[in-house]
Amino acid sequence: MTITEPNGRTWEFGAMPGRVYSIGRSKENDVVLNDRRVSRKHAFIDATSGQFKLVDGYHENGELLRSVNRVFVNGTPQLEKILDSGDIVTIGESSIEFKKLAAPVASPPVRTEMPAVAFTVDAATINAGSPVVPTPAPAGIKYDDAPLGHTQVQMSAKEIIGRQSHLSMESPTATPEELKVLRRKARMLELLFEMSRTLGTVFDLKEIFEKATDLIFRGTPADRVVALLADETVDGKILDYSLFQIGARTRDAQFENLTDKLTVSRTITQKVMRDKVALLSQDAKTDEQFFGAESIVSQGVRSTICAPLITESNVHGVIYADRLDPFAAFTPDHLELISAVAAQTAVTVETVRAHKRLAREEVARANYSRFMPEYVVKQLLENPDSFRLGGANQTITVLFADIRGFTALSERTNPEKVVGLLNRYFTAMTEIIFAHGGTLDKYIGDGLMAIFGAPTATPVDAVNAVKAAVAMQKRMIPLNEELRTAGYAPVQVGIGLH
Template sequence: MAYLETTEGGSSGNIFRLTGETSIGRAVENGINLAGSEVSRQHALIRPRDNYFVIIDCGSANGTFVNGRALHRYVPQPLYEGDEITICSIKLKFVSEGQDPLAIRKNATCAVPAAEGRPKFPDTGRLAIIFTSETHAPAVNATMDASLGMFEVGAITAPVEDLKDVIKRLKAMVTVSNNLGSLTKPEALLEKIMESIFDIFPQADRAFIMLRDKTGEMIPVLGRSRIDKDGEREDFPVSRTIINTVLEKKQSVLSSDAQKDGRFSAGRSIVNLSIRSLMCAPFICKDELLGVISADTMSGVHTFRSEDLAMLTNIAGQAAIFLKTSELFAAVENETRVRSQLSRYLSKDVVDGVIDGTIPLQLGGEKKYGTVFFCDIVGFTGIAERLSAVDVVEKLNRYFSITAGIITRNRGTLHKFGGDMIMAFWNVMLPDDHAQINAMRASVEMQIAIWKFNCDIQSSGQSPLYLGIGCNTGEFAGGNVGGGERMEYTIIGDNVNLAQRIESLAGRWQVFAAESTFEPAAMQCCAIKLPMAYVKGKSAPIQVYSVRGIQCDPGKMLLTIPVSVVDENGSFMDNGMLVQYNNADATVQLYISDRNKISEKQHLCMEFDFPELSARIILYGNVGSIAPSQNDCGGCPVILENLSGNEAMSFLKPGCCIESNVAWEEMKRH
């Protein structure tokens, strides 16, 4: 239990236990009765706080002194271990027995105004930052160049007996650095910085942080007091002169014994707010001034020293790096969010080009050479007639969410949706030496994905979707079209139109490619050379290829081959899709809608459903394994081995191209 001991005057050696609020004066009703006419009737008051005590001068005639300095009337002064209280000719020593601010680690969060764009903290209303106007500049005891690197501000010196304390602080700084390194949010960073101040500087009573806002003005963003004063409002004085010195000279400043100077105005001075010592350091990162941090103490015995200033300067240096990193992280997050949101309405590559400056924000175009892709749902008009508008949109959204990712994954630029149409291109926004291969691979992958998608929606009674895809490669113009108020990036030219004309020829499960698209990738494809085709806008016929497979990895082919599956007795079992051929072990992956119709080791016969050919192509194989159902409808992949069928096996090899003998009109009827 804390107590006062008389050391001079009166009855020397008297002990006064502090069990609660204790008044001091010459009146007999006081808890501590001091004799002497110069002592006021109620001279002073000692009041308990949360595990510490304050002394208050009650407007006495001759004043109350702590460690030789007069208290301002009615302003509480915390008592520290060993403080000497002088009342007239009587001196009393304060013995805390652990009940003083240095023994407390209780940090009360206090609110200050938050700058726009800066973190906002809970408004407790307990700490009011006041900028003082001094009649004279406060005494500056030490300064340090805060623009130097960490620990270049000078060696931290201390007597041998204080080395343990120095080591303890250095360990605390390492902990601070580790803690700050794991944080990215400014609010959390500032909280950690503030916690470190009270951990490393046990004599600190209050601390605050100011950050520079977008206009360049320094705005208080966080303040803390070591002691929670049970909701009482506490004034926090801030010297304009010291703050300006720190900001203008980028120096850390230590000012001790501020009360002794007597250089402050009578209104809101450091004197009447009981500041004994304060230090302030700037947040500097690569010569950029981000803000300041300041701490003060009301203890006349435990003031800040030059090594404390060096420590605060280094903490501020670390904090500045992490604050700047946090700002950059937030900027990246914001740009990523903007890109992501814009990419929902515009092509991601176009958004990136506009933000990065690779696409000029002016009307006009330039010559491009690339591959253009169009995709339509076959018979979509009939599907739309049978569904409500809301159901149509829902179905399209599910379809687009599957197909859009396939295009971008294969380095394509998804340009636009138009009803059920998808338009994309390669080697326009992003350089791509394999544009034709990537475009056709994306096309085959989309057909496979839609087969699996159909297994899902058909289980709920919905109509399946069938895609027709067309690709063409050549020169066209790419650039901004529109007006001064609105423009969009697009590609225009005869080769763009031709890609759409080729797509209009394609039927269910077909990927059609112009000769300019197919030829560079011919040795990686299995395809059917179609009859010469006449399309709108072209006086001469064009050569088109139906791509049924494309190499994905060495020895593996992605396939889009619909098949009719029958058993060894010739009975129809199910429709399916051959989706992959592995040349290394001569196996093929068949995707079927109903796994219950097939059993392991069963011998199957699969007839290719090719409207491009009149002759039958049949593949035989035994069921090697059946994967578990992947959705409610039971659709699953089946691995077939021991394959046979010469024509079918030859067709599955890369570089195979057979010629169609079916007229276009007959293909359309199919």
């Protein structure tokens, strides 16, 4: 076996059929992993039958006890699994690639040698399938404004969006190092495909964030992840770089006490949004860009990534992730994955926001259309700032109309018929007012009040009001015929213009 631990140390260990190999953090194991997320006795490989069976747990007093953090094979939790060549076993932060070596030439016909096996631990795939039970972090993220110096790794918006469609496996033949790169790309594609499929039916921002952080915890060694969104105007434009928290999660409970006073560098978040770049620091405490930042120094942060929630048209916020382990740091691969997850999250956020915006507009349109002509409603929705609070002084024409003798009519007619008559009358009159550019101000019992020249004034507002009054009187002739046919008494209307 070739073992690569989270701190980068690599060593070899041979595994042959016919015995059992224990794996864990304790020195008494056959395979000792220097990994704080590995149990003292975590798992074992039973090769006594000739096959190599991975078992999660260890035997004590004749009883099989399972590990706390579990064992993953190819990203799936397994209690027992017969290993095949090419399987990836993840234990804690160590990833073990199982390989069967070619059988040596034996001396016939005495015996046939069983094939040996080897494990290769790929540090780049660390945590690809590590167990994740994220916990919500307390709300109330704080900011500091430490000056920005330099960053170790930076990825532009063009790279962030473009790499999602260029994660391909180009070479039909590849070196071992290239194969590692291809495996990482394949893993990233798998995670992104899973994310796109999951987010397709999600319309809640907090649920979107939970789905995104699940993938970040699975694909990177992040200890804490925070999602911050920017406020937007009613037409979808970002107001500024002020952010509000929609969620904060930790990998496990041991980090909960470190999130009570979680502080994020405003300098970093503003740079990420303004310049549309993703930033990575592999040792944040020694990086000049974080110099003096409470968010870094006081919390013992060793490595950070901040990626924009970016689409082709907007930057909706950022995803911030950090590591607290002094022996491990983020890599450029982690930056690429978190940036890609952030970009996909941003697309979903933009869709959800657009959906909510359209729903608000539809409700507003339905409400406004009861009192205003269509062109005024359209102007109000497209440019709400054009309508000032407090109103404005301008010359208008006011139209009043009511039914003559309505009091006597209502006294001799049952209420249902009165309501039916008013509905027919108001519907017909309102259509005429809107057709002539008027705005309905209110209904007053059996009367109505409309204005011409507000909120938008034209040189012919008074003329339009007169034309509307004439059209209303003409409309009463066929309307009375309709009322008579329906069993109502004909009515007369009086109209005044001011």
